[in-house]
Amino acid sequence: MKTSTVVRQHLARLIGERRQRLENNMKTSTVIRHTLTHLFIIILGVFMIYPIVWMVVSSLKPNNMIFSDPGLIPKAVTIENYITGWKGYAGTSFGTFFTNALMMCAVAIVGNLISCSMAAYAFARLKFVGRGFWFTVMMGTLMLPGHVTLVPRYILFNTFGWLGSYLPILVPKFLATDAFFVFLLVQFIRSLPLEVEEAAIIDGCGKVGVFLRIVIPLASPALVTTALFTFLWTWDDFFNHLLYLTRPEVFTVSRALRTFVGDAGAVTNWGGALAMSTLSIVPAFILFFALQKYFVQGITTTGIKG
Amino acid sequence: MRTMSGIVKFLRRNIVAYMFLTPWLLGFFVLTFYPMIYSLGLSFTDYDFTKPDSTQWIGLGNYLKMFGSVFGQSEFTASTGEVMRVDPYYIKSLTVTFAYVFVSVPLKLIVALAMAMLMNQKLRGVQFYRAVYYIPTLLGGSVAIAVLWRKLFEKDGLVNDLLGALGFTDLPGWITNPKYALWTLILLTVWQFGSSMIIFLAGLKQIPQEYYEAASVDGANKVRQFFAITIPLLSPVILFNLIMQMIYAFQSFTQAYIIGGGSGGVLNSTLFYTLHLYIQGWTYHELGYASAMAWVLLLIIGALTAIVFRSSKRWVSYGVGE
Structure with a gap:
């Protein structure tokens, strides 16, 4: 064997080993980096949901132990807080508040689905005089702070005799005032293929027929997103409930929770407050885990809230 | 004849579209546009919800009430002649x-x-x-x-x-x-x-x-x-x-x-x-x-x-x- 061949082979082996080592190093470093990332995300995640878990756990502790025990494993478990909390406010129980809130949300969803999809179909598919103008106006209302219409709406609803009822909250839903959903549905309908609608029109289907039989079924993912966020925002809304729902019999859950906090901010029944707070977040939790993919769509299109 | 049917078509198309838009338009005018103008008007008055009949035009009174303290004032005379207190908060x-x-x-x-x-x-x-x-x-x-x-x-x-x-x-x-x-x-x-x-x-x-x-x-x-x-x-x-x-x-x-x-x-x-x-x-x-x-x-x-x-x-x- 020639010396040069031996040297070349030796060199080749050396280079090969070095490359292998480098690759191994990189692999190890990626593994280390990923492990550290996982660790960081998990620790921060635990830190972030700790308050919520603590709330759920504390709602099951006897009232006197909520203050003395920051831990997550209760030394004694009781459902007493749920019983005292459920009694509610001024003789009306949380059973009523939950029923009120659920019924109100159901009607709100129906209203938004009908009115927002109608407006969205017009903006996305129909040609009419003033379309560009009205679309700009609609997008403008998206950014309008609600307070600027608040007082006249209140006066208006008062002259209608609607104060103390759900109408000030529900009637606007039937008039597509939540421009976010109009926008979301416009975006979605525009992305649908035109061919099906054109074929239907050739077959003699009118615009109403196209809307009801083709656009609505095809837009169902966006409609689910609309229903979902309508529920969450109506359920969580407090300001409108505070303004308009003035009698305990018509209180919603979020309005009723406020009654646990006294006017100076003092809370007498912490156990009951935490128990009912826990119950109040259950619907949002169920929807979140059942309909996760619709959340991402809703967030990335409308992008507001929180 | 041709233009007639064109006009009919145009009208029909617009009527259908505005029909779809009706809820939103109604909402816009009744619950957004009119309230905006109305609240702008109210902002120049001393409208009190409990006594709406005694509402008076006070010009920029409400705005002075907001920003009066910037000019070191604690009260001022409104256009009605009434002395108003500046909002301290x-x-x-x-x-x-x-x-x-x-x-x-x-x-x-x-x-x-x-x-x-x-x-x-x-x-x-x-x-x-x-x-x-x-x-x-x-x-x-x-x-x-x-x-x-x-x-x-x-x-x-x-x-x-x-x-x-x-x-x-x-x-x-x-x-x-x-x-x-x-x-x-x-x-x-x-x-x-x-x-x-x-x-x-x-x-x-x-x-x-x-x-x-x-x-x-x-x-x-x-x-x-x-x-x-x-x-x-x-x-x-x-x-x-x-x-x-x-x-x-x-x-x-x-x-x-x-x-x-x-x-x-x-x-x-x-x-x-x-x-x-x-x-x-x-x-x-x-x-x-x-x-x-x-x-x-x-x-x-x-x-x-x-x-x-x-x-x-x-x-x-x-x-x-x-």
């Missing part, structure tokens, strides 16, 4: 709100972007992590969480228990101490970075991986890559998040209301603008003054949005190659 509510918005919004966006970048790796379980990090946002706006926050940051609350276990002593009641009360609300807002994070994550996924590879071949380190690739390509998303979060933050109400027990907290340290508006309008029934406050809020938000939009020409790039 208005400027306070304005500074509280500005402090809240200008601290919480950038902090929230920075945390959201950092977490989005951390999650934009090929990691197992990213879906799950994303869901967990979204939970505070899902629940954060509710009364339930506001009640919980009060409990967490009280003098004998969970936070102090944990800090005490770590050896800290002489801990304040975070919510009852005017020095810290606003910070608990800022923390509550930043805690809800989930939706901004998801929007950033969607934006990050749009950036082609090749850009980073090319940059690292050229010897650009991670920091350089972040400022030369990530930030410019993400800038439209940053702009969107910034504007939406800013508009939203100015209108925060529930958390301050619950945590302050229906008031602006100790020494009005958490007197948010909208909370002050609510108290003026619905506790004192001064709906004329509340209308004026709402219009000033609209102008503030409008002006800031315009400034951000104008500045965006300098820092937002649309598309590659600019």
Whole structure:
């Protein structure tokens, strides 16, 4: 064997080993980096949901132990807080508040689905005089702070005799005032293929027929997103409930929770407050885990809230 | 004949379209446009909800009531000849709100972007992590969480228990101490970075991986890559998040209301603008003054949005190659 061949082979082996080592190093470093990332995300995640878990756990502790025990494993478990909390406010129980809130949300969803999809179909598919103008106006209302219409709406609803009822909250839903959903549905309908609608029109289907039989079924993912966020925002809304729902019999859950906090901010029944707070977040939790993919769509299109 | 049928077709098309638009149009005129004009008009009056018949035109009275203290006045004579008191808390509510918005919004966006970048790796379980990090946002706006926050940051609350276990002593009641009360609300807002994070994550996924590879071949380190690739390509998303979060933050109400027990907290340290508006309008029934406050809020938000939009020409790039 020639010396040069031996040297070349030796060199080749050396280079090969070095490359292998480098690759191994990189692999190890990626593994280390990923492990550290996982660790960081998990620790921060635990830190972030700790308050919520603590709330759920504390709602099951006897009232006197909520203050003395920051831990997550209760030394004694009781459902007493749920019983005292459920009694509610001024003789009306949380059973009523939950029923009120659920019924109100159901009607709100129906209203938004009908009115927002109608407006969205017009903006996305129909040609009419003033379309560009009205679309700009609609997008403008998206950014309008609600307070600027608040007082006249209140006066208006008062002259209608609607104060103390759900109408000030529900009637606007039937008039597509939540421009976010109009926008979301416009975006979605525009992305649908035109061919099906054109074929239907050739077959003699009118615009109403196209809307009801083709656009609505095809837009169902966006409609689910609309229903979902309508529920969450109506359920969580407090300001409108505070303004308009003035009698305990018509209180919603979020309005009723406020009654646990006294006017100076003092809370007498912490156990009951935490128990009912826990119950109040259950619907949002169920929807979140059942309909996760619709959340991402809703967030990335409308992008507001929180 | 031909033009006749053309006109009929045109009319029919427009009638059908406006039929679809009717609910929205009705809502716009009755619940947005007319109330806006109406509230602008009310803002120049002393309209009181309990005695609407004695409403008088007071010109700029409500606006002087807001900003009179800037000129060192505590009262002034309105156009009706009546002596009006300057609102002693208005400027306070304005500074509280500005402090809240200008601290919480950038902090929230920075945390959201950092977490989005951390999650934009090929990691197992990213879906799950994303869901967990979204939970505070899902629940954060509710009364339930506001009640919980009060409990967490009280003098004998969970936070102090944990800090005490770590050896800290002489801990304040975070919510009852005017020095810290606003910070608990800022923390509550930043805690809800989930939706901004998801929007950033969607934006990050749009950036082609090749850009980073090319940059690292050229010897650009991670920091350089972040400022030369990530930030410019993400800038439209940053702009969107910034504007939406800013508009939203100015209108925060529930958390301050619950945590302050229906008031602006100790020494009005958490007197948010909208909370002050609510108290003026619905506790004192001064709906004329509340209308004026709402219009000033609209102008503030409008002006800031315009400034951000104008500045965006300098820092937002649309598309590659600019």
